[in-house]
Amino acid sequence: MTTTIPVTDRTRVRRLAERGRYETGTIHAILDEALICHVGFIVDDKPVVIPTIHWREGNTLYFHGSAASRMLRSLKNGVDACVTVTLLDGLVLARSAFHHSMNYRSVVVFGKAREVSEHEKIAVLESLVEHVVRGRSKDIRPPNFKELRQTLVLALPLDEASAKIRTGGPVDDEEDYALPIWAGVLPLTLTPGEPTADAGVSAEVPEYVKQYKR
Numbered sequence: 001m002t003t004t005i006p007v008t009d010r011t012r013v014r015r016l017a018e019r020g021r022y023e024t025g026t027i028h029a030i031l032d033e034a035l036i037c038h039v040g041f042i043v044d045d046k047p048v049v050i051p052t053i054h055w056r057e058g059n060t061l062y063f064h065g066s067a068a069s070r071m072l073r074s075l076k077n078g079v080d081a082c083v084t085v086t087l088l089d090g091l092v093l094a095r096s097a098f099h100h101s102m103n104y105r106s107v108v109v110f111g112k113a114r115e116v117s118e119h120e121k122i123a124v125l126e127s128l129v130e131h132v133v134r135g136r137s138k139d140i141r142p143p144n145f146k147e148l149r150q151t152l153v154l155a156l157p158l159d160e161a162s163a164k165i166r167t168g169g170p171v172d173d174e175e176d177y178a179l180p181i182w183a184g185v186l187p188l189t190l191t192p193g194e195p196t197a198d199a200g201v202s203a204e205v206p207e208y209v210k211q212y213k214r
Contacts, residue, residue, distance in 0.1 A: 010110050011162035021163040024059075030107045030163055031056045031085055033214050035132065039063065040082040043074045054083070055131035056158070061109060062116070062124055064153040072152045076115040081156060083109040091186040094170035095179050101166065103185060109161040116153035124153055135208035190214050 004022045005011070013020025021027070031037075037054040040047065050071045054063045061083065065072050075081055085107045092101040116124055122142065129137040143151065170183050192212045195205050 005159065005161055007162065008110075008160050011108065011160055013162060013164050016164075016166075019164045019166055021165055023163075024158075026165075027107050027158065027161050027163050028056060030087060030105045031061060031158075032131070033105075034085040034087055034107075035214070037061075037063065037083050037085045039071060039075075040084070041071065041074055041079050043070065043079070053128070053132070054085070055128045057124070057127050059158045061156045061158055062128065062153060063156075064125070064128065064151055067150055067152045069152060072154055075113045075154055076152070078112055081109075081111060081113055083156065088188055089167075090188050092166075092168075092170050093183055093186060095172045095176040095181045095183045099170055099172050099176075101170065103166050103168070105163065105165045107161060107163045109156060109158060111156050111160050113154040113156040116155050118148070121148055121151070121153055124155075125151070133208060133212065135206065139206065 003024045005024060005027065007022055011022070031054070035053060036051055038049050038051050040049045042048070048071070052063050052065060052071075054061055056062070063072075063083075087105045088102060089105065090103040092103055094100045125143060126137045129140070169185055172183065195209050197205070
């Protein structure tokens with residue numbers, strides 16, 4: 001059964017509205033594939049946008065950092081947040097400069113974040129590790145008490161969010177289709193390189209590293 005997030009004035013896609021998507025599954029899939037988000041907020045009457053890692057569990061988006069972080073301290077005190085994620089899938093090369101574009105999948109989330117409690121924190125941070133590299137959490141030392149105290153984790157409900165997606169080739173002016181110019185799509189993907197072991201490592205490269213993909 002397909003579920004959708006109720007559309008609000010802030011999440012409604014107006015420019016090229018046919019690209020707007022409000023299905024929970026679509027929004028979650030984009031958030032799950034992406035590794036970096038940008039968090040926008042107002043502090044001292046000035047806009048700030050900070051890139052950071054994020055992860056999702058259920059209908060909640062998480063991000064974390066130092067307990068001294070200005071961004072996290074501002075957001076935990078009730079400042080409105082706007083979080084954006086973009087996956088770039090290809091360059092759309094048209095016959096005219098004007099109609100060049102990109103294929104992409106993006107999500108915008110609005111809301112107020114809450115601080116994750118101490119008893120939630122270990123499980124939530126484990127899900128962060130699994131979001132980045134599935135299978136990694138079973139191999140590593142978990143955070144100790146000091147590290148947990150130095151880390152602030154915020155949770156943002158996915159109650160006000162929408163996606164915007166572009167797919168397909170260029171859409172040129174009718175008179176330009178006859179021009180002797182190559183046009184089409186150059187696909188772009190995130191491709192892992194060869195793993196490089198740290199100095200002193202004797203363990204074999206784990207399969208989840210060898211087979212890594214988003």
